[in-house]
Amino acid sequence: MGKLHYGYGSEAIVVPDELLAHVQALVTTKLRRSESFTLSWKQASDPTVGRSTIWLHCSIPLRFEFDTADAITLDRGYLSELAESAARGGVLIDLDAQDAPISAIARKTLEKAA
Template sequence: MGTLFYDGADGFTFDDRVLAHLQAVIATKLRRREGFLLLWMDRTAAPDATLRSIWLDPSISLQFVFAHPTLPELNRDWLTILTEKANGNGGLHLDDDLRAEIREEVPEGTYRSARKRVVD
């Protein structure tokens, strides 16, 4: 598990694969000087999940710390989905289903096919 340290906070843990994809999307947005909202269900802080949200802005300190010495391979489809979400009005809502696919707990493409069914 990697950790996202944000503005002096204790840190938020994510699977290294998830964190690597977040890092790529966040770095792109901040490099363009675009702030946005990141939301996720934090299941590490308490017995019950807590909805967390942070405003990411180029002026706020941010650090990514990975548990392993090499970054996981990035998946272009997941980056596209995360970027689309980050560019939307609701911010980047990191759904549990997408996180499960990125962690390889469900087959690749599961999130996208489920999303198409909801939209249709």
């Protein structure tokens, strides 16, 4: 499980490494182009929170931390779906799909976003 650190002193968002690699590719591409968007997630492990959202902007500190040092192969189809969602203004990811292959994560994420 990796971590996404966003802003100053905020609690890290725990994300499966494979999903975090896709989010990193999307976020770095969008922010390099000065394109801001929202990133939302639902995490069933915390029943007090329904869904969380952050506004991703290039002026806010951002750090990706992976448990694995190995490179993660990106699923271009899933990355394309994330990019299309970001172009519409926001991305919703499923943090509880930690043991699923990326195709299953993509399917669940897209179903929830629709």
